[in-house]
Amino acid sequence: MFEHLTELYNNKELKDKWIWKHKDFLPPTVIVNDLPIHFSSAFKRIGISMSGGADSTLLAYILLKLITENKIDCKLYPFHMVRFADTKPWLEYIARDVWNWLDKKFPGILQPLEYGFIPSDLETLPLSVVNPKNFENVDFTRCNTDVLITQRFKEYFVKKHNLRFVYSGTTTNPPFDNNLNAPQFREADQTNLNPELVIAPAMINPFALITKDWVMAQYENFQIPELLNLTRSCEADSLQLDIHKWNPGRVYPKPCGECFFCKERDWGIVNSSKYVKSRPCYYALGGLNYKNGYVTSCPTQSDKLSILKDSYLPSEVFNSKNFLQHRLDLLSGKWPKGCDMCKHVEEAGAGLSMRKEEIPVLSHYNKETGTNGFEGLRTVEIRFSHSCNMACLHCSQVFSSGWLSKLKRYEPDEIDRKYELIQLTGEMHRQSPDDDLTISISTERALEIVEDLNANFPNLERVDFAGGEVLYQKQFFPTLERLAQHPNASNMMIMFHSNFNADFDPIRLSKLLANFGKPMIQMSIDSGPNMYSYFRDGNWEKLVENIKSFRTADNGKTEMNLVCTTGTYQIMEIEDIFKSFLQLDANHIQASIIFTPKYLNPALMKFLYAHEIKNDFKKVKIIIDKEHEKRLADVPKYKKLQSFKGTVKFPVWTDIETAYKSLQDIENYIWKTDIDEKYWHSFIQYVKKTDVIWKQSFNNSIKKYKLIKDKIVRVKDV
Numbered sequence: 001m002f003e004h005l006t007e008l009y010n011n012k013e014l015k016d017k018w019i020w021k022h023k024d025f026l027p028p029t030v031i032v033n034d035l036p037i038h039f040s041s042a043f044k045r046i047g048i049s050m051s052g053g054a055d056s057t058l059l060a061y062i063l064l065k066l067i068t069e070n071k072i073d074c075k076l077y078p079f080h081m082v083r084f085a086d087t088k089p090w091l092e093y094i095a096r097d098v099w100n101w102l103d104k105k106f107p108g109i110l111q112p113l114e115y116g117f118i119p120s121d122l123e124t125l126p127l128s129v130v131n132p133k134n135f136e137n138v139d140f141t142r143c144n145t146d147v148l149i150t151q152r153f154k155e156y157f158v159k160k161h162n163l164r165f166v167y168s169g170t171t172t173n174p175p176f177d178n179n180l181n182a183p184q185f186r187e188a189d190q191t192n193l194n195p196e197l198v199i200a201p202a203m204i205n206p207f208a209l210i211t212k213d214w215v216m217a218q219y220e221n222f223q224i225p226e227l228l229n230l231t232r233s234c235e236a237d238s239l240q241l242d243i244h245k246w247n248p249g250r251v252y253p254k255p256c257g258e259c260f261f262c263k264e265r266d267w268g269i270v271n272s273s274k275y276v277k278s279r280p281c282y283y284a285l286g287g288l289n290y291k292n293g294y295v296t297s298c299p300t301q302s303d304k305l306s307i308l309k310d311s312y313l314p315s316e317v318f319n320s321k322n323f324l325q326h327r328l329d330l331l332s333g334k335w336p337k338g339c340d341m342c343k344h345v346e347e348a349g350a351g352l353s354m355r356k357e358e359i360p361v362l363s364h365y366n367k368e369t370g371t372n373g374f375e376g377l378r379t380v381e382i383r384f385s386h387s388c389n390m391a392c393l394h395c396s397q398v399f400s401s402g403w404l405s406k407l408k409r410y411e412p413d414e415i416d417r418k419y420e421l422i423q424l425t426g427e428m429h430r431q432s433p434d435d436d437l438t439i440s441i442s443t444e445r446a447l448e449i450v451e452d453l454n455a456n457f458p459n460l461e462r463v464d465f466a467g468g469e470v471l472y473q474k475q476f477f478p479t480l481e482r483l484a485q486h487p488n489a490s491n492m493m494i495m496f497h498s499n500f501n502a503d504f505d506p507i508r509l510s511k512l513l514a515n516f517g518k519p520m521i522q523m524s525i526d527s528g529p530n531m532y533s534y535f536r537d538g539n540w541e542k543l544v545e546n547i548k549s550f551r552t553a554d555n556g557k558t559e560m561n562l563v564c565t566t567g568t569y570q571i572m573e574i575e576d577i578f579k580s581f582l583q584l585d586a587n588h589i590q591a592s593i594i595f596t597p598k599y600l601n602p603a604l605m606k607f608l609y610a611h612e613i614k615n616d617f618k619k620v621k622i623i624i625d626k627e628h629e630k631r632l633a634d635v636p637k638y639k640k641l642q643s644f645k646g647t648v649k650f651p652v653w654t655d656i657e658t659a660y661k662s663l664q665d666i667e668n669y670i671w672k673t674d675i676d677e678k679y680w681h682s683f684i685q686y687v688k689k690t691d692v693i694w695k696q697s698f699n700n701s702i703k704k705y706k707l708i709k710d711k712i713v714r715v716k717d718v
């Protein structure tokens with residue numbers, strides 16, 4: 001992958017020039033996960049600049065690993081430049097945490113962390129004012145004095161410890177458009193494959209000509225997600241983060257998510273797939289997911305790792321044969337067949353895959369066998385049955401009894417087979433024609449599962465319930481009651497997925513959820529009022545009423561999030577969806593994508609209506625902007641919303657923030673995804689078929705599109 005760099009570093013002419021110019025030997029390169037890095041086993045004392053960021057931390061890890069594994073007699077001397085001590089005091093302590101972690105992992109090599117200091121007043125003082133002597137190859141008009149201080153400290157540090165080279169880890173900027181806040185000297189047209197940025201007298205910067213995606217991939221390849229978690233890229237200061245006082249020992253402020261460095265880090269994570277050789281996954285390592293007749297590791301994994309009729313207790317299933325292989329495959333970089341959703345998202349660069357949403361815990365994992373200690377089980381999802389009060393158009397008989405009733409007298413025909421209408425042929429959520437597994441966990445069995453969790457899995461931190469519709473099922477409340485006896489209940493996140501459109505007792509529900517550390521409801525709404533009863537087979541007013549009465553009973557203790565599972569129908573009604581979601585007073589607005597069936601995939605909409613849906617997305621942005629402006633204009637009033645956080649001076653509403661992000665994720669997915677246009681015809685057939693079976697009318701519910709003969713046409717902008 002980096003053959004061009006190997007070639008560049010080994011270019012004889014350049015090498016001779018370097019030796020002649022610097023009168024020094026040029027260290028050889030070693031290849032680390034494809035990247036050539038200048039390093040010699042003859043080194044005795046080398047230094048490293050440790051900022052506490054992801055790049056320099058990874059570089060320190062690599063050097064320590066090389067030294068340890070090759071038994072090289074070499075010490076690594078680290079220093080940290082304390083900068084913006086008044087406005088970002090936490091940075092120094094983050095670097096110290098990183099140092100502690102590395103020292104523990106590689107004892108005896110890393111020397112004590114030393115500190116240089118840059119007064120904040122000099123950070124912004126143009127270098128041309130100081131006009132230093134003996135400071136070559138630096139454009140005084142484009143730098144501030146911080147560059148001089150860092151360089152002078154480095155020279156002092158090299159001398160003091162008699163160092164051969166000092167390493168630093170700075171990457172080239174990612175290919176963002178309008179990269180105004182990016183450090184200009186890191187732009188690709190500035191670094192421009194210049195080997196002198198990689199190696200110069202007393203300095204080696206192995207990442208100078210690569211981007212952050214490679215760096216982020218190495219945290220996976222080396223299976224050190226906990227080290228990545230210690231690092232910080234965010235450059236926001238206390239004013240931007242609205243922190244009035246921060247003292248050492250307090251929790252570090254959350255990254256802002258907005259500055260260039262936060263965005264670069266996210267970009268690196270999302271785009272790292274091509275460099276990944278190992279795929280540690282929180283769920284594969286520490287998840288159990290009870291599905292229709294089988295257990296797997298996560299909600300989207302579809303391999304039947306253990307069959308429920310054979311064993312159902314977590315202690316029997318967690319280290320069963322297929323679970324071990326599942327972990328071994330991912331950890332060696334191989335995608336298991338059932339992980340195709342994560343594979344799809346990562347390869348398309350379409351946001352964070354589920355695998356990357358949580359940090360995997362490897363502390364109880366055995367790399368040789370694939371077993372994980374019971375302490376490693378972190379999350380469980382349980383489905384009791386497919387009993388459901390609705391029959392939504394993206395669902396199937398496997399997950400909804402409503403669907404089963406709709407298709408009771410239905411015989412799949414030639415059209416269903418020709419157009420691959422897998423929901424109607426009964427193949428959806430099934431792996432083969434003879435797969436007749438159903439979701440079926442009785443109350444008695446659910447209680448046995450929970451007893452086993454309470455007794456054997458002390459670190460369980462999250463339990464999800466999904467359906468069917470759990471509020472419609474008798475197993476739910478007794479199971480919650482028993483789970484409240486888990487030793488970790490008071491720290492546990494308890495989450496359930498619900499259409500929130502069933503009859504239930506809001507006071508009892510609120511009381512049961514209060515036994516857990518973090519209760520959360522994921523409400524699948526998937527529609528605005530326009531198409532709610534059409535798509536979901538339910539009543540919008542009842543939904544609104546249920547949200548209201550639960551809020552009153554619960555008084556804001558439970559987080560309530562709105563989810564839009566987004567496919568073709570949702571793109572047609574995207575304005576109505578976002579507009580109505582913003583009125584429901586939720587904590588967050590989230591979007592997920594319908595990947596299958598392919599005829600409901602949202603990317604289909606771009607074949608005929610790319611221009612129109614682009615405009616619709618713009619209109620949704622305006623809707624969110626307007627709602628935001630409305631709230632900003634009367635903060636005392638909108639401060640009462642569930643989504644409010646921050647202060648009156650710096651107000652933030654999390655539903656607004658996440659609405660923007662969800663919209664962006666949907667757009668990214670649509671424009672980046674290739675899908676066969678033939679599924680558009682399948683979609684038309686599906687609409688026709690379900691209109692007949694459901695006894696309803698697409699044309700009466702969807703405002704901007706109409707089914708006319710065998711076409712779906714955009715009729716007007718409303």
Ligand code: SF4
Binds near residue numbers: 297301339
């Ligand atoms: S890689 Fe993705 S699909 Fe596979 S277990 Fe992990 S989260 Fe689930």
